[in-house]
Amino acid sequence: MRFFSDNAARVHPAVLAAIAAADVADTGYDGDGWSRRLDAAFSALFGREAAVLWVSTGTAANALALASLCPPHGGILCHAQAHIQNDEAGAPEFFTHGAKLLLAGGPGAKLTPGCLSAAADAIGPGVHHVQPHAVSITNASEYGQSYTPAEVAAIAGWAQASGLGLHMDGARLANAIAHRGCTPAEITSGVDVLSFGFVKNGGMSAEAIVFFRPDLAAAARIRHKRAGHLLSKGRYLAAQLLAMLEGGLWLETARAANAAAQTLARAAAHRLVCPVEANALFLRVSPAEAAALRAAGFGFYDWMVPGEIRLVCSWDQDADGIARLADALAALP
Amino acid sequence: MRFFSDNAARVHPAVLAAIAAADVADTGYDGDGWSRRLDAAFSALFGREAAVLWVSTGTAANALALASLCPPHGGILCHAQAHIQNDEAGAPEFFTHGAKLLLAGGPGAKLTPGCLSAAADAIGPGVHHVQPHAVSITNASEYGQSYTPAEVAAIAGWAQASGLGLHMDGARLANAIAHRGCTPAEITSGVDVLSFGFVKNGGMSAEAIVFFRPDLAAAARIRHKRAGHLLSKGRYLAAQLLAMLEGGLWLETARAANAAAQTLARAAAHRLVCPVEANALFLRVSPAEAAALRAAGFGFYDWMVPGEIRLVCSWDQDADGIARLADALAALP
Amino acid sequence: MRFFSDNAARVHPAVLAAIAAADVADTGYDGDGWSRRLDAAFSALFGREAAVLWVSTGTAANALALASLCPPHGGILCHAQAHIQNDEAGAPEFFTHGAKLLLAGGPGAKLTPGCLSAAADAIGPGVHHVQPHAVSITNASEYGQSYTPAEVAAIAGWAQASGLGLHMDGARLANAIAHRGCTPAEITSGVDVLSFGFVKNGGMSAEAIVFFRPDLAAAARIRHKRAGHLLSKGRYLAAQLLAMLEGGLWLETARAANAAAQTLARAAAHRLVCPVEANALFLRVSPAEAAALRAAGFGFYDWMVPGEIRLVCSWDQDADGIARLADALAALP
């Protein structure tokens, strides 16, 4: 029973069906009928004008978004535990041509205006020090915490007052929205560019980069091609995104994953590192206990903090497996 | 009837079936069972040890391959009409961090040792001039010409004697092999890194980078991730490649496309710019004639050379459409 | 007798004196009293507002200027024989993070609006092709030809109409001005950024980057530091530039070099490849003749065109050496 990550789960049948339905000749790259519907579909979802590019990975989505907001000589304020800092092989540095990630702290891998101010104020003025040009937050965070709309708005206000762009890494934004019960518009207010994840949530190979400042999209389309991310048969990617939006499928799958995580959270309440606000849970577990769980057939990763493990639930998580893991966790002393 | 390009054709049913068959949870990225079979499958095809990465586009395949062979301060000898020079938005410069394409001439967008020597000899020694580190050839070429095994071997010999790596852009290598009737091994002898195209030939979103110097693959895997090209559900890409290799499907589809092109070539023999050695033909056609063909329902691009048009046949080209276009071309005076 | 290049000539005594005079403690980097006078001094020379950075080499001046005008994904139209293309080790690609030099032709290594249009029109629209963002011209050109004010203005008009920035590589601008007998303002009308050379003309280690669009200077100052070009004792560079401007020294030294070249040109009129419009001359000379000249003690380089040699006169060229070389050239049949 796999609780390693949601990133390798199966593809939702509706997505596979959409791929099959897109199997007709059409214009190459992003000139096809599916790709051309994306701007409208996402604008409708977010209630404001958006320009959207499909891309095959969250890493590329994040890096292209950041390159839209920060010049090569600039800096990006982010959390020290951010995925862009630790897990993307330097992709932000590659796509931005060497911009610097400027690290801030904050519990639960979440930032606040206070954390950001502290980090920014430590940087002297002038040409000798890399100056911040953008802020990047992850929602839900790397610790499975979700920002509320008010928290996002506060950061957006700080960023705007500081003259910085705002990027949201939304690899699991669907889970955050499902948890918060808010609208997509509410939780992205003030965001300039959003990496909106679908692969972890039932997609196969399509994420969306959503530019809420559509003026940023023109140069981003060039970088998209230049980075080898403009697939010639783009309709098979666009169709995935449209299928996920259709009838709110993205929210349905996120709710399923979150529900599984909550089931586990209730069983392991005595071991939770932090509240479960998306589809991942972090537990305090000794090495011996972790070994016992693995021996019982449960697969998961140790977290970067010694003594903690991470369990992630997917949209298609097997109910029986959840129940068995819940029992095992509840049995921990 | 579309003869614009083979790059947006439909996906072969066997590829779609393979994607569906891969729809089970497995290890993420390239740790799954499909991805792990690639090295062996391609090593068998080429009769020598190869390390293989899947990648979503030919542009990324070429750029990652070139970055494996050339440092940021080096140069890459290629044809002035090469796709990497003209049609990839500077992806080689991006992935190599600013290496320089050093242009050579030669008929049919093909290079020879003589053309390469002329270009290389014009570059003085020393640190003031960008020195070549690699050669890149396209087979079949941008003019639809295919290199023979002997021609490739001659270039490989020259490159080796000059201390340069050799890259082959094989976006349409299958068509070249089908035309030449040789083996994959014969036509890639001496090549260090091959971009092996499958998308134009029936695939959906998977090309292969084939490292015949497996020592180059380790750093390439890092760049692959760093460029956002390491999909988390990589099995859906690997499965496409395996499906194309299975039973020689790649050769079958290439032959179908070539046969269509030959049918047209016979009809338009009096207008051919050069012999048809793959699945594309280039014709001398006046603007009025081109307009008439388009008015009759045939879609195609003008070529970069004024007075020439390019017609490309896909693996699934409709037989009726071919026959009608052949009639229309034969009717040209 | 050295006619290799003006780039390693002695330093003018007034420059050495200015360096000695700057040998007092002052604020570091470019906060000293000398550096802070540069904007005003060059604004006065050019008759319009300018922001000026000192830099140690012409290569850095050119590359920083180009990076101010062209994003990493853009292109720079220049002559195929341009110094930035052939002799700067890819510095433009390094500083711009991989922008592409887009080559145009034209006699005497000079460009015209017609040449530029031809090159630009060959580039298709859209994200697949690197689009030009700037034009770079060299005055005096690599062939020792100088643009007239009208020729510069015509190119500036074309660039502006095309939405492109204009850079002038003025490594030998002083020689061009001395030859044309025009003002610095006239010959740079419409130029956005100028690399103004002083090292070849009597300086030691200071060139000027002159931003006629002062808004471009802020980011350039960051790149300047980031590239390791912000010396901590900048006053010794600023003092060199001020010394060269003082009393029109720069024009005096350029006139001396040009006069020497004209003396040689008169003697070698029957062998000139093109008219001498600065301080260099290009001659048609057989290998045997070149060898004989060298055997007689004259040092010079073969030019990149077989059968041609290049002779460059410095500001301090020895009168006796000039006379002897003139005699030797006149004696050629």
Added chain:
Amino acid sequence: MRFFSDNAARVHPAVLAAIAAADVADTGYDGDGWSRRLDAAFSALFGREAAVLWVSTGTAANALALASLCPPHGGILCHAQAHIQNDEAGAPEFFTHGAKLLLAGGPGAKLTPGCLSAAADAIGPGVHHVQPHAVSITNASEYGQSYTPAEVAAIAGWAQASGLGLHMDGARLANAIAHRGCTPAEITSGVDVLSFGFVKNGGMSAEAIVFFRPDLAAAARIRHKRAGHLLSKGRYLAAQLLAMLEGGLWLETARAANAAAQTLARAAAHRLVCPVEANALFLRVSPAEAAALRAAGFGFYDWMVPGEIRLVCSWDQDADGIARLADALAALP
């Protein structure tokens, strides 16, 4: 009385004299007689084979050195307070094409094998995380602390065992050597590339990059040119370095600066943050006390740690100014 930094002090008369003595025409770039003596001069100083490049700034020296040791996709372990991390405008990222600085801790801005292990061990294996390729240490450190030969050797041993290159930022290495009373060879044992500073120590515009692995120098010479750091009149830089080495001038000037700092240290012993091991001292001083010192005519910077100030002594520090400041510091309660 200026105690801001040693970086803008006057130039030693012997250096100015050497510049004047180099004012004869010679081969351009680094082909002159002075530049060609550098390898031997530094090899003699360090007692082992070294290849040496002159460069105009410490920032360029560091960045070129790091680019020699780390590929674009790699990381460089350094102290969180390192100059390369905080004060060089992202030059390391620029020259390495986006390598990542991986931060470690340690008192006095010094690293130890233990600090390095802790930082390295926190990085997981595999392509998702930037892997270290090099270590960079600063001697004397940003806190004016100097590594002993044994400390350097311990780090070198750790780096070698970890397969990492070792860079030493020796902007004030002369001061460290003067303090430790060791030989240049002893304090650089195991170092692969050294940035050896001369500008702060009496030079004008020349630092040395010393490659103790001469095989690294060939590519570095290309990057040196490509970064616009290959001056055409390089003899004026080489002559500075040779003048500083001549008769051990570099050690004499460093001792003078250190002695001045020790005088101040004795006077301010009750306020020292850490022992004075070079030519800088860090003091605990309240804002009111700092203001009073400034009002008395002493110039200095606040340190990045609130409540601390930094005072730096130059090689030519005025004896009267030192005495007066010593009195003022001694008078602090």
